[in-house]
Amino acid sequence: DTGVSQDPRHKITKRGQNVTFRCDPISEHNRLYWYRQTLGQGPEFLTYFQNEAQLEKSRLLSDRFSAERPKGSFSTLEIQRTEQGDSAMYLCASSFTKTSGRATYNEQFFGPGTRLTVL
């Protein structure tokens, strides 16, 4: 399978615990995105990387959230001191965007998501 993969698919944790999610993008994609989706809503942007650089963060990404993409390949999203309001589906997406010459914009391909439940 050459699509975007996420691990774990489901995570149940107790309030106050730390959790970490992993995303493996499509191999040739240089951009990686994190979104959060709650029940009955569309995904909300959290942050994105171009290669290993984190270029944009949403105000939704509180200081308890941190994301990394250390080698420009896979990414991790960590939530510290989880709260019940963090319960959601966390989606990862990747895309390839040409940044030299005439810029292009290609669609984002999404992984299956990690469903987080905070008790």
Next chain:
Amino acid sequence: AQSVAQPEDQVNVAEGNPLTVKCTYSVSGNPYLFWYVQYPNRGLQFLLKYITGDNLVKGSYGFEAEFNKSQTSFHLKKPSALVSDSALYFCAVTPWGNNRLAFGKGNQVVVIP
């Protein structure tokens, strides 16, 4: 900030009939527009996009969408719906040069056999 409105919570259509899912958007400058579909327990799947050029865009599984700049709309259409088209459909927008997609709340499509 960009935003998307999908005014109907659920769209019911009989199998074989035309399907339309409505989307209007708000963005500063020119938009990139997308439609995604989400099946239960699966990630979002890309259907089609409008970047520039022809206002009528054709995508996967027989879907198409029409970009209307004056009405700021990007409605999704399929001439003949299948039961397998029953799913949650999301419209998304981002302005040129941006990278964050803004999604609507989604429309549940139910195709009745």
